[in-house]
Amino acid sequence: MMSDDTSLQQVVTHQSLNFHLPCNVQIGEHNIQNQLTNQLQEDNDRMKEQIQQLKLDKQGQADEIQKLKSRVRVVGDKTRVKKTYKNINKEKGDMITLTVKGLGGDVNISVSRDKPVKQVEEMIQEKYRRKCGRDDVDLYIISIHSIKQDKDVYRFNNQKDLPLSYYGVETGDKVWL
Numbered sequence: 001m002m003s004d005d006t007s008l009q010q011v012v013t014h015q016s017l018n019f020h021l022p023c024n025v026q027i028g029e030h031n032i033q034n035q036l037t038n039q040l041q042e043d044n045d046r047m048k049e050q051i052q053q054l055k056l057d058k059q060g061q062a063d064e065i066q067k068l069k070s071r072v073r074v075v076g077d078k079t080r081v082k083k084t085y086k087n088i089n090k091e092k093g094d095m096i097t098l099t100v101k102g103l104g105g106d107v108n109i110s111v112s113r114d115k116p117v118k119q120v121e122e123m124i125q126e127k128y129r130r131k132c133g134r135d136d137v138d139l140y141i142i143s144i145h146s147i148k149q150d151k152d153v154y155r156f157n158n159q160k161d162l163p164l165s166y167y168g169v170e171t172g173d174k175v176w177l
Contacts (some may be wrong), residue, residue, distance in 0.1 A: 096110070096111060096164070097172065098110075100177065101176050102128075102177030103177065113163065113169070114165060115163060115164060116164075117141060117158070117159075117163075117164065120141070125138065141156065142155075144173055145176065148170060153169060153173075
C-alpha cells in the first residue's frame, strides 16, 4: 500500500480545494502569469522578426544570384561576363549628372567624378555667361547637397582642389549657387 502522503497528493488537487487564497498570493500569481505572458509574447515577436530577416536575407541572396546569372553568358565552351553599368561608367570617365540650383531655374550638367570642385565651378560660370550673354557673371558654389546621404557634402569653405569623388558626390545631387 502507498504511503499516506502520496495518496493524499493524488486525491487532493488544486481544483478540488474549495477555499480562497489570501489576496497577496492571488496578486502574486496574477503578476507571475502576466510576466510569463509578456515574456512569451516578446519571444514570439523576436522569433517573427528573425524569421522575417531570414526571408529578406534569402531574397537578397536570390536577387544577387540572379544579377550574377544575368551577367554571365555562355558562348560555345567559354563563359563570358557581361560588363556592368559601373564598368561602362568607368570606361566613359565616370561621368555624373548634377542639378545646378540658382539663377533662372535648374540646369543639369554632366561632369566627371574626378573633376575638382574648382573646375566644376568654372564650368558652371561659363555656362551661365553664355546663357546670360554677359562676361561679368561671377558665380560660386555655396554647397553640394547629397540626395543619398541627405546632407551637404561640400560647403563653400571646403577645399576646391579636391575632386567630387572625395566628397561622395553622385548623380542627381544638387549644386547650390
